Amino acid sequence: MKVRVLVSFKDSVLDPQGQTVKNALHTMGYAAVTEVRQGKVFELELEGATRKQAEALVPEIARRVLANPIIEKFDWEILKGR
Amino acid sequence: MKFGVVQFPGSNCDFDTFHALRDVMKRPTVMLWHKDHDLQGVDCVVLPGGFSYGDYLRSGAIARFSPLMQEVKAFARRGGRLLGICNGFQILLELGLLPGAMLRNKNLKFLCQHVHIRVENARTDFTRAARKGQVLRVPIAHFDGNYYAPPRVLRDLEANGQVVFRYCDADGNVTPEANVNGSLDNIAGIRNAAGNVLGLMPHPERASEALLGSEDGRTIFESLILSLEKRTPAGRPAAGKKARHDR
Numbered sequence: 344m345k346v347r348v349l350v351s352f353k354d355s356v357l358d359p360q361g362q363t364v365k366n367a368l369h370t371m372g373y374a375a376v377t378e379v380r381q382g383k384v385f386e387l388e389l390e391g392a393t394r395k396q397a398e399a400l401v402p403e404i405a406r407r408v409l410a411n412p413i414i415e416k417f418d419w420e421i422l423k424g425r
Numbered sequence: 426m427k428f429g430v431v432q433f434p435g436s437n438c439d440f441d442t443f444h445a446l447r448d449v450m451k452r453p454t455v456m457l458w459h460k461d462h463d464l465q466g467v468d469c470v471v472l473p474g475g476f477s478y479g480d481y482l483r484s485g486a487i488a489r490f491s492p493l494m495q496e497v498k499a500f501a502r503r504g505g506r507l508l509g510i511c512n513g514f515q516i517l518l519e520l521g522l523l524p525g526a527m528l529r530n531k532n533l534k535f536l537c538q539h540v541h542i543r544v545e546n547a548r549t550d551f552t553r554a555a556r557k558g559q560v561l562r563v564p565i566a567h568f569d570g571n572y573y574a575p576p577r578v579l580r581d582l583e584a585n586g587q588v589v590f591r592y593c594d595a596d597g598n599v600t601p602e603a604n605v606n607g608s609l610d611n612i613a614g615i616r617n618a619a620g621n622v623l624g625l626m627p628h629p630e631r632a633s634e635a636l637l638g639s640e641d642g643r644t645i646f647e648s649l650i651l652s653l654e655k656r657t658p659a660g661r662p663a664a665g666k667k668a669r670h671d672r
Binding site: 355356357359360363408409411413414 | 482483486519525526528529530531532533571573574575607
């Protein structure tokens with residue numbers, strides 16, 4: 344099974360990199376963009392995991408390692424597999 | 426007393442710190458390899474600056490899984506003195522031994538410059554050789570030094586006197602301009618509630634000799650030595666009980 348984990352800053356945390364990207368977009372004339380939040384993408388290959396196992400495993404890995412829960416939140420989805 | 430400096434792959438202030446402790450402060454100092462399990466009987470563990478594990482994932486995020494860090498964690502839980510400098514501070518945050526987290530500097534620049542920090546609490550094992558309000562001139566060199574903690578945690582830090590250093594100007598004024606990396610409340614260094622763990626972004630080892638342009642960083646090492654050798658700062662009366670001589 345292949346899963347994708349998206350890690351980004353919590354809404355309450357300032358994201359200077361996202362703001363800089365937004366400013367660049369405004370400079371280029373994309374005035375419609377009102378907010379940019381930057382994050383990280385992880386793709387994990389899980390051997391022999393069922394959906395149920397993944398539902399326990401992936402959030403645990405995200406909380407313990409991939410994200411720092413003090414400043415970051417995460418989302419995840421199954422890309423391939425049951 | 427004996428110091429130990431932990432070396433991770435990517436540490437780059439390990440030898441500077443070792444030199445400051447052994448040759449400048451004249452105390453026995455050993456290097457501790459991150460893959461070992463032995464703290465070699467040291468009285469104080471120092472996590473030096475650098476880019477452990479290339480800052481992959483997040484600064485300090487991987488170093489916390491090093492075998493030796495399990496020993497360091499147990500050492501700190503027993504009350505052992507633990508000092509984290511720059512990347513060492515980031516590791517302490519990732520380990521959960523200190524509260525909060527580091528964000529990228531507000532201006533998105535790697536900052537390498539001398540700054541002034543004010544001693545907010547001189548009643549710690551890391552600052553007892555200093556005066557409250559004393560201004561130290563010490564260099565910083567970091568990309569992720571923008572200290573963040575949720576409001577409740579910040580309140581606790583302030584209430585318990587855990588904010589030990591704040592960025593300030595040369596006269597000791599805590600101003601937004603002096604807050605070069607954007608840290609909440611100008612925070613440059615904090616200690617844990619028990620008082621035996623301290624992390625700071627500035628590099629005291631790079632300000633420990635006149636040759637380096639400042640000797641202010643020595644205050645922190647002197648404080649640790651005073652604490653661990655149970656002595657009082659020179660010219661100051663002993664607080665409370667007189668220290669007993671070793672028998």
